[in-house]
Amino acid sequence: MSSAAKRDKIKTLILFLSPAAVLYSVFFLFPMAQAFYIALFRWSGMSPNREFIGFANFKKLLGFEMSGGATVPTDPMFWKALLHNFEFMIISLVVVIPLALFIGSVLSRKVWGSGTYRALYLFPNMISVVAVAVLWSFVYHPQFGVLNVLVEGVGLKPPLNGWLGEPKTALFCMIATSIWYGLGFYIVLLLAGIQSIPSSYYEAASIDGAGSWQQFKNITIPLVWDILKLAIVYLIINTINIFGLVYVMTDAHPTEHTHTLLTYLYQKAFSESDFGYATAIGVMVFVLIFSISLVSLRLMKREAVEM
Amino acid sequence: MKGAAKTRQSSPIKRGVLQFLLILYSAIVVYPMLWLLLASLKDSREIFEHPWSFPKALQWSNFTEAWVGAEIGKCFGNSVFVTALSMFFILFVGAMAAYALARFTFKGREAMSAVFLSGMMFPVFLGIVPLYILLANLGMLDNYYGLITVYVAYSLSFTIFVLTGFFKTLPHELAEAGMIDGCSSFTIFWRIMLPLAKPGLIAAGIFNFFGIWNEFPLALVIISKENLRTLPLGIQNLLMVEHYQANWGALFAGLVIVMLPTLIIYLLFQRQITEGLTAGALKG
Numbered sequence: 001m002s003s004a005a006k007r008d009k010i011k012t013l014i015l016f017l018s019p020a021a022v023l024y025s026v027f028f029l030f031p032m033a034q035a036f037y038i039a040l041f042r043w044s045g046m047s048p049n050r051e052f053i054g055f056a057n058f059k060k061l062l063g064f065e066m067s068g069g070a071t072v073p074t075d076p077m078f079w080k081a082l083l084h085n086f087e088f089m090i091i092s093l094v095v096v097i098p099l100a101l102f103i104g105s106v107l108s109r110k111v112w113g114s115g116t117y118r119a120l121y122l123f124p125n126m127i128s129v130v131a132v133a134v135l136w137s138f139v140y141h142p143q144f145g146v147l148n149v150l151v152e153g154v155g156l157k158p159p160l161n162g163w164l165g166e167p168k169t170a171l172f173c174m175i176a177t178s179i180w181y182g183l184g185f186y187i188v189l190l191l192a193g194i195q196s197i198p199s200s201y202y203e204a205a206s207i208d209g210a211g212s213w214q215q216f217k218n219i220t221i222p223l224v225w226d227i228l229k230l231a232i233v234y235l236i237i238n239t240i241n242i243f244g245l246v247y248v249m250t251d252a253h254p255t256e257h258t259h260t261l262l263t264y265l266y267q268k269a270f271s272e273s274d275f276g277y278a279t280a281i282g283v284m285v286f287v288l289i290f291s292i293s294l295v296s297l298r299l300m301k302r303e304a305v306e307m
Numbered sequence: 308m309k310g311a312a313k314t315r316q317s318s319p320i321k322r323g324v325l326q327f328l329l330i331l332y333s334a335i336v337v338y339p340m341l342w343l344l345l346a347s348l349k350d351s352r353e354i355f356e357h358p359w360s361f362p363k364a365l366q367w368s369n370f371t372e373a374w375v376g377a378e379i380g381k382c383f384g385n386s387v388f389v390t391a392l393s394m395f396f397i398l399f400v401g402a403m404a405a406y407a408l409a410r411f412t413f414k415g416r417e418a419m420s421a422v423f424l425s426g427m428m429f430p431v432f433l434g435i436v437p438l439y440i441l442l443a444n445l446g447m448l449d450n451y452y453g454l455i456t457v458y459v460a461y462s463l464s465f466t467i468f469v470l471t472g473f474f475k476t477l478p479h480e481l482a483e484a485g486m487i488d489g490c491s492s493f494t495i496f497w498r499i500m501l502p503l504a505k506p507g508l509i510a511a512g513i514f515n516f517f518g519i520w521n522e523f524p525l526a527l528v529i530i531s532k533e534n535l536r537t538l539p540l541g542i543q544n545l546l547m548v549e550h551y552q553a554n555w556g557a558l559f560a561g562l563v564i565v566m567l568p569t570l571i572i573y574l575l576f577q578r579q580i581t582e583g584l585t586a587g588a589l590k591g
Contacts, residue, residue, distance in 0.1 A: 012492040013407055017419070020404035020463055027460035028426055031434030031441060038437055046443065103332065106325050117329050119577050120336055126573050126580075128521035130539040131565045134546045134558070135339050138346075144358035146342065180335070185584070192585030241430050244523040248543050251550065262432050262524075270528065275436045282433040289430060 039280040045273035057280035078281070081259040084171055088260070089239040091175050092182070096235060097228070100186035105220055107187070108194040118191065121184035129181065133248035136177040140164050164249055167257035174249050174258070178242065186231050193227035194220055222302075229300045233293050240289050261285050340566070347559035354555050369556035370564070377548075379561040381534065382541030389451060389537055390519045393458040397466050397515050398508055400459065405470035406496055410482070420471065426464030431524055439528055454529050454537075458519050466511045473507030474500065510583045513576050520568065538565050 039057055043050035063074040073079050103121070107114045124132065139146050142162030151158045159166035163173045197219065205215045221228070243262040246254055254263045261281060269278035346354050347369055348362040374380040408420050438457065439448070447453030477500060485495040501508070523539040530536060536544065542565055549558045573580065 008492075009411065009413070013411060013413060015493065016403040016407035016496070019400045020423075020467065021419075023400065023456065023460045024423065024426065024463045027438065027441070027457055028429075028434070028463070029422070031437035032429050033434075034437035035434045046440070103329070106329065109325075111322070111325060111329065113329075117333060118581065120333055122581065123570075123573060124336060126517055126569050127566055128523070128539050128542075128569070130521075130523050130543050131562055134542055134562055135343055137546070138343075138559075139339055144355055146338070146358075149359070180339075184336075188581055188584055241432075243432070244539075247523075247527075248546065251547055252543075262430075265432055265435075266524075266528075269436050269439070275440075279436045282430070282435065285430050286433045290428075 035279050035282055038276060039283045041276040043276040057277050061280055061284060077256060077259060077264060080256050081261045081264040084260050085240050087171060088175055088242055089236055092179060092235055092239050095179055096183055096186055097232060100183060100190050103187050104190035104194050105216060107191050118188060121187050124181050125185045129244040130248050132181050133245045137164060137249050140173050170258050174246055178245055189231050190224060190227060193224035197223045225302055229297060232296060236292050236296060237289055240285060343559055343562055347563045349556060351553060351555045366556055369560035372557040373560040373564060377545050377557050377561060379541055379564055382536050382538045383564060385535060386520060386538040389454055393455045393519050394512060394515050396459045397462045398512055401463055401466035402470050402501060405467045406474050406500060409471045409474035423464055423467045435528060442529060449530060449532050454526060457525055457529060462515050469511045470507050473504050477503050510579055513579055516572060
């Protein structure tokens, strides 16, 4: 290439790449990277004074102290929030994955209206989480909520303060809402995987006299394994990243019964102006997502099945 | 695929049971939204006394109250503005970068693609405090341009990923023909390549639309002025207000207003949305 042509190419590359590179570095990568540094400071509010304290924020987040003869966490709220995220994660995994697999494989058969069902099931996932959260706070409403009517219908007593006001039920109600919101996405994902399995496999199995369950277990599951893994990792990431739903359904004031990691981070940063500490929570969330995803991928490792 | 369906015919009873289960889940999906639609047309007393019934008289005034009184109309305008401008810049800037990454060979190309791709790994809130401080220092807090800039920056990873895949599939001959005709590299991109990449732009555009139209956490952090609120912020605020004022009809009308554009876009692009989701999954 002549040097003039080369100079032209470089100019072109700069013209095309620099807007994206600048925006992405300045407003995305740089803040993300800076978080790992700011997490090492004690820094309240917008004041220019910040004090380097090493890993003290992390020690406080993860540490334990003696208090009244018992060992208690230095930041009990962090552990509660973490526990709530785990509840979100475990319940979602147990409910969403089997349901999505089941509905996905039903829809992959020649059922009447399967396209319509698929479109319908995916729709909640397209709505704003805020709208979903507001809508469902009325399903749980103490005066005119549907859930009350259903529960009273079978002769039980709904909680006095409403489902979201009652510490024992609030979190589960939010988990149920998040499942309503997300299930369709996983159905569509797994359905696509199931549909990519060649029909001849099922034909051969039928001829050999294998029933639906055997076909599901021996053909569907192994052949959608890769997409199943993907779905599980997505679900894990989504349940750790949960924010809007909880923030809105708790009226912007989560309690020790409803806080999740990100609502706690938000409160620390923007209500209490504890910038360093809030950022340390963010780093923990990042580490958590990264490690849980890696571990679950490792656990689900299985010989690839050739199609 | 069709063969599978044919041979996997099951007994009528089994089919009946499956059909029943599918309808049951459909009811669970539809019920809250149907209830919302009915409630948005009742007055507050009727919502209280007859939450299950059809409205006696249609209270269209709920919608004017939400639109004007509760300023959902203002929020709607803000959301349209922010979403439209963000999408324009995301697609424009993203397409240019994706084009360069897909069609030119140069040193560091792989590394650069990887850096853009890595953005999909970070949780939104990891960098939220540094971002907040950066915006404050630049005077971009609490204004549209700060929000739009952040939306563009946050969406580039995904957009460049999708569009790079697309540009790679386009034939080389057309660009070469353009070069011979003496077009500048930008003209080739703008006049020849971009129109060819239209399906990719539509796919990336749809997902960015839903992402930004519905976006909540970043808007919550960046916007605090009332008159700049986007729809999700407006609705969240309206919920808090109505806990005291109990003008439920207006709140429900507001919710319907938020969900309507989503429904329309969803119905229009349903095929592309499902295909986009599944293609992404099958490739990944």
